Amino acid sequence: MYKRIVSILVILTFMTGMLGCATFGEEHQGAATGAGAGAVVGATAGALLGASGAKTEMAIVGGLLGALAGGLIGHYAYDQRKTKAETAKAYNYDPSQGTVLRIESASVTPKTVSAGETVKINMTYALLGAGSSGISVSETREIRYKGELFGKPQVNVTRSDGTYSSNVPITLPSDAQKGKYSIILTVQAGNVSDSKEASFTVD
Numbered sequence: 001m002y003k004r005i006v007s008i009l010v011i012l013t014f015m016t017g018m019l020g021c022a023t024f025g026e027e028h029q030g031a032a033t034g035a036g037a038g039a040v041v042g043a044t045a046g047a048l049l050g051a052s053g054a055k056t057e058m059a060i061v062g063g064l065l066g067a068l069a070g071g072l073i074g075h076y077a078y079d080q081r082k083t084k085a086e087t088a089k090a091y092n093y094d095p096s097q098g099t100v101l102r103i104e105s106a107s108v109t110p111k112t113v114s115a116g117e118t119v120k121i122n123m124t125y126a127l128l129g130a131g132s133s134g135i136s137v138s139e140t141r142e143i144r145y146k147g148e149l150f151g152k153p154q155v156n157v158t159r160s161d162g163t164y165s166s167n168v169p170i171t172l173p174s175d176a177q178k179g180k181y182s183i184i185l186t187v188q189a190g191n192v193s194d195s196k197e198a199s200f201t202v203d
Contacts (some may be wrong), residue, residue, distance in 0.1 A: 008010040060168065064151040068143065070173030074118070076155050082163035087126050090163075097130035099192045101137075104163070106185040106196035112203055115176040119200050123185045124165040135189050141168055142184040145177060160188075178202045 064071045080196045082090065091100060103125045113119055129135075137159045143151035153168050177203060186195040 007089055015044045023184050034081065039148050060153050060155055062140075062152040062154045064143075064170070066147070066150050066152045067147065067175070067177050068170075068173060069153075072171040073151075073153050074169035074171065076166065077169050078157075078164055080162050081124060081165050082126070084128075084161035087161060087163045088128060090118065091126060091128060093128045095129065097129065099135065099189055100126070101128075101185060101189050101192045103185065103194045103196045106198045107181060108169045108200040110200070112201045113172065115172055115178075116174040116184035118167045118169050118171045120167045121183055121185065121198070122165065122167040123196070124163065125187050125194070127159050127189065128162045130159060130161050130189070132177055134158045138186075138188045139166060140184075140186045140188075142186070143170075144182045146186070148182075150181070172202065176202050188194070198200075 008060070012101065028169075047189070055185055060073055061072065073202045087093070093100060103123055105121050105122075105124045109120050109122065123139070123141075135158065136156060138154060138156050140152060142149065151170070155166070155168070155172075170191055181202065182197060182199045184195055184197050186193060
């Protein structure tokens with residue numbers, strides 16, 4: 001773990017000094033990009049932190065609206081928590097059930113922040129019945145304030161069977177409105193989907 005942390009710090013230092021605005025066209029494991037050097041660094045760090053899931057290109061689509069428009073969506077990162085066998089055992093899965101997709105947990109950390117600070121929108125979900133080549137999964141995090149949609153970052157990935165945790169960090173603008181923000185987290189694969197709600201408060 002110590003070597004992994006050191007490797008990430010070295011890469012962050014190197015890439016911050018050398019990269020300007022860039023995009024990723026290649027496939028990367030365990031990460032998705034935003035835009036600019038920070039996104040490239042984030043993708044590299046995410047690749048080191050990610051587990052041995054399918055190699056896919058993961059791009060964050062959508063963005064922040066209204067009073068959150070001045071904020072920033074950071075890099076997407078994931079980790080595979082359980083293997084196919086472990087997940088199948090946990091759900092007593094039978095192939096006749098077809099595709100099973102379940103959000104096990106949804107959270108925002110920290111729960112209370114100030115304008116200009118960063119929150120991480122986390123989810124853990126199980127996928128079964130993806131087949132030998134995997135299946136396309138859409139992860140959506142819908143941010144609402146007083147019922148109004150203020151952001152909808154989405155990541156489209158290819159997943160094989162297993163249990164995954166992922167997060168998207170959001171840096172709030174300095175003038176973010178105070179109050180409670182609700183987030184509906186949704187995963188969808190084909191015609192199967194699941195959703196959970198989480199929240200955070202700007203003080």
